[in-house]
Amino acid sequence: MDMILQKKSLAPWLERLEGYDIYAPVRQDDIWNYAHVTDGRDIDLGYPNTVQSPKPIIFPQCETILEFSASEDGTPVMREVIPEPNPFVVLGMRPCDARALTLYDKVFGGDIKDPYYWKRREKGILVGLACTVPPSPNCFCPTVDGSPCSTDGLDILLTDLEDRYYVESLTKKGENLLNDAKTLFKAPTAAENKAAARIKSESEKKINRQVRQLAEVPPKLAGMFDASLWDEEAMSCLRCGICTYLCPTCHCFDIADELSSSSPLKGRRIRNWDTCQFPDFTMHSSGHNPRPDKASRLRQRILHKFHYFVVNHEAYQCTGCGRCISLCPVGIDIIEVLDKVRDYA
Amino acid sequence: MAGKYEPTIVAFLCKWCSSAGSDLAGVSRMQYPPNVVPITVMCSGSVSPLYILNAFKKGADGVLVSGCHPGDCHYIKGNYFARRRIALVKELLEFIGLEPERFKMSWVSAAEGTKYTQIIKDFVDVLEPLGPQMKLRREQ
């Protein structure tokens, strides 16, 4: 079911969404990030890509999974903590970030479903915004089977037609959301249908970065564990966590107990994002570190995204958002790395 | 403790002067508020900035570092290094917006029981109106 929403009606629409928490890109200082918005007028969807993908809304960086304390006789008492979020709407989600969630679904799904993830995932309605203009010069979604107007993982997709949005509801969830505010929407005219189709078809052409024959990379990687390439590519790496923490598909976490007091015993068991780029990620208590240097950590990042994940889930663990390229302090460019892998003799 | 708000002060006292000074206050039965819990260290020079930040993180409402007067350090010059280090910590704490009143340094000799008593009294007096220190306190 396709609809048209006047841009001026965006705020009124949101006001109709009672009972939903709304997350949308807002500007803080000179960067854009998703935040909980209470006033629709704060929202401006004409934004370059957000620094952080909306992943923390569904997979927060820091999450308590249980609380513990000592009883009178000193025996520990534990209480499981399961999130009970309000229903929420993520507005203006980039298609690449939405696709990332479909990859999370594979990771946190399967035989054992991660309760913390799914509690939020199920409560969320994802309203995407097609990238009529690439939000980043390093966008390369088509390379990794995505598209600037991909609908994967979304419930609704908006396409910017100057003064209005072309609104496609893609799921039942999405449809219901539109129905709640029927009056604000009207059916698209033939012209609007054509315009939307044209913009979409052009959008892909505007993306100027890509990896040729990416398909050749995964099999190649299988044999490249000991390649010298990693040392060369990692020379400039600073071993920070930007590429992974800001990646919409990275999902590694670490579980630790944090005491608020040691006597009487009181604390929380917490899971925090972790990253393969930190030396302590693989540090053994023996003192041995199987990934002792940044080369082995860069290798892990690439192999995980373009080899292991492909083997396990038949997909690249990358949606081509380009964040790791644009935000890398030393300009390590995953596109170049993949090119070199492909051409590696 | 029910009733009115009682600030908690962590006091790092050097063993030879300030701790001895507070012992003297005891021997002379001087009275001061029980809000301060002393931690005796060997020298004010051994008080790491991390101790101070950590005390605030653990929920101290005020932190005091006290050592020997310049020239009297049992370890000759430890307190001179302390003086410089603490000055930097103080600058930083104020810069991030912590109330300057919450962090104090003093010279208290083994003979200055009275001074120690007064310092604690005054410290409690300035802390009470400020209320609990929540800024750097770890979320429970």
Added chain:
Amino acid sequence: MVNLDDLKKEAKRILQDDKVKYVVGYTRSSAGPLASPVFIEDPEKIGELIWDASCVQNLAKFLLDEKRRKGRAKKPDTRPIAIVVKGCDSRSVNVLLQEKYIERKDVFLLGVSCEDLGVVDQKKIAQRFEGKTIQDIKFDLSPELAVTTEDGTVKLPIQEVLADRCLECQANFPVVYDVLLGDKSRKKVDEPFGSLEEIESMAAPQRWEFWQEQLGKCVRCYACRSACPMCYCDECVVDTIAFAVAADTSAEEKAQKIKWIEKSPTKSENFGYHMVRAIHLAGRCIDCGECERVCPVSIPLRHLNKKLEKAAKQLFDYNAGFEPDKPALVSSFRDEDPEDFIR
């Protein structure tokens, strides 16, 4: 004016004469407008070197990698490496020398003077082109640069988008070097700590609000620490586990690793991390601005260090990175150090 060809010539010479293992310099990047580091072993590849206002990074950081590499190697190659250093970068080399982390013979310094200019602040450029996606920036027409966005190319003077640190620079040309390219005249700086005024003028509660919002953004990617040439500890106060593990380290000792700061990016822990970092950089930070530059959520981290730099200067007349043979700020004192804050 630094002549790029001279830089290439010098770099090529030391490679050909086998004076150094490799040269670390700057090169154009496919990732964005700012220069990326490049590691050149082959004299014939020297053409990749560039020098312009996009060369922001402090390459001294790579001296740390080289030291680690040597540490791991069975038969370490003890030849020095060459790095291209700006004034600020050279001061960080001085601090590394002062702290005996490296020896002077470990490094060949290709000094380049920023003269009366400096390097750009990408965020300032972004602000100029509000909301637009910057496709390309050309730096090779100093003192101007050309910015291309979807609606065309615009020229603007580099001076207008210089990094704050360059506006407050204390050493616009290297203070230690083996080769120096460019002019050696001291650039006049009226307000070396001007950028602090805004925050200093706030009332304490405002300052708290300011930092609470800023540090609240921190995602603990540790890019600040990773980019900092002074952050060379093998084990950082925020690391979750002990790296200092030897064959004889007992389980108890391992367990005793103090959690000064928890991994959770909560307010108290973020403050803990950034304050400890600032304290540990007191008298060591030479204001290369990398921590702030690399921060993905643009926390004005430089101010924290700048504040203590100011304190060191004003209270103790100490200037980091100028006198590698003198003791460090916190391992020295003067009888007349101020103590008016002490009762």
Added chain:
Amino acid sequence: MKKRTGVFVCHCGINIAGTVDVEKVANNLAKHPGVDHSEDYVYMCSDPGQNKIIEAIKEKNLDNIVVACCSPTLHESTFRNAAKAAGINEFQSEIANIREQCSWVHKDKLKATVKAERITKSAVERVKQNESLEPISVPVTRRGLVIGGGIAGIQAALDMANTGYEVVLVERSPSIGGHMIQLSETFPTLDCSQCILTPKMVEASKHPKIKLMPYSEVQEISGYVGNFKVKIHKKATYVDPDKCTLCDECTKVCPVVMPNEFDIGLTGRKAIYIPFPQAVPATYTLDIRGCPGLVPIACGKCADVCEPEAIDYDMRDQIIEEEVGAIVIATGYDLYDKVNMAEYGYGKYPDVLDGLQFERLLSASGPTQGQVLRPSDHKEPKEVVFIQCVGSRDPEMHCSYCSKICCMYTAKHAMLYKHHVHDGQAYVFYIDIRSGGKNYEEFVHRTTEEDSVLYLRGKVSKIFQDGDKIKVWGVDTLSGKHVEIDADMVVLAMAMRPSEGAQELAKSMKVSMDKDGFLAEAHPKLRPVESVTSGIFFAGAAQAPKDIPEAVAQASGAAAKAISILSQDQLFHSPMVAKVTLNLCTGCGMCVDVCPYEAISLKDGKAEVNEVLCEGCGTCSATCLRAAIAVRNITPQQVFEMIDASIGG
């Protein structure tokens, strides 16, 4: 392996129990993680108390204990020994000070109890992570060094030497004897100072165990208790004492006259001189400050007349190194500098003298062979004004402290003056008369009664020359009257100051000083002759103004302390010293810079602690950015936990 901790809370009668609910503390501590035993008792330090601890350790096989009681300065060792007796390491015992720092300073029992709990918990958290340590043993060089050859130094040297230990006695001036040798007679007995001192001087110089080093100064001291290395600067005398026959021909021909230190400038001496007839060692010294030149062309008269050819212009200063195990500092005093006393005309008017100058006038060996005559005109003074507390007890203008001996020597001066000039009148201006000491009060009494010396309670406002008289204006605060005296001579009882150069010496030896520059003792009551640096002791006026018997007593005390070190084959040193975690150390050397004891050095790019030199102050650990160095048993880990417990978090 989880440690088992025992907690013992002391009532100290009602000293603690009066304001702290000790049972409650004990009960709550029993619930504290890691605490396997907790009890309270009325006097933990008593034998039954200690036995309770020992039994508990054995029965509950505790790994460590915390005793919540009085200050560790009092009973730390008591309970460490108890721990030892129970078979655990003595360093597995910690004190929680809940008396001086809690029960005695608070009244609110509820709050005091909470605080006591926190203090005790934090001690538990500390002891949990204590290492078992053994004291560090240090070899001892069994020789002593005494700095200063006054009565105190001589006494200390003799006592040590007579016990059989070799002693190096260093004296700055050409002869030992100090100020005492300048004195005429000593109060209260009036026996002749020189007569009682010279035998000791001779004994010291002849003593087989004493190495006398006159005209020498200690230049540098390194090392530590039991093992000091001393650099001594021996100044050239240009006279070979063995050849010199004391014929005195040289002084006759020497053309240079200089003020005579021995007579405090009342007389002159030649550039080549013997300080005084009974000088020890008995030899001449050529003072190059005055000598026209050490080359025959310049002068060379003394060498010409010296038959035994004892004079050697080529003699040079030497640096002599000595190794000793203990040091006694007896650098004595100087009088407060006259320039500070311009208002009393000292130095301006020839007949205004200080105490020591007057001693010389009274002395049979003095410039006037013991007659009291005015320096200006050699007339006998008929009216003499003695002024006490000149520079002393005057915090605004001069020294805040009391110089202690002035009351007595002024009384002595006045009395002796009267004995010389029977028809003369002596006045004494005083603030109080302080005559504590055996037969002191009686002595002062004699002065006033038998010798009718006139004591005026009050200060002198002005002194000025008026013709051949010296006008003294003052007030008698008892009568409230203004007093005006036409005096022939005025004697000022100047304050005592630490002798010149003592400060520098103290600094170089890492010995601290009080605000007046006197050497600071380790404890004002219980360790009066020890410095804070172990192995270094004090004797005489270097530590505070003293009279002769006190100086001698303290000297013997210091000697005994020194002997207690020299008599051991090895010493034991606290093992609470800095320890380096090599994996973390990057060798930046900041710890080396801050260490007050030069105990840390860099070896192969890592810090290395000399455990014998380390005093465990921990400044290194606070300075280290990498937490690579910490003091055993007060490590950052321990403080981290202690903070937690103190806040009751």
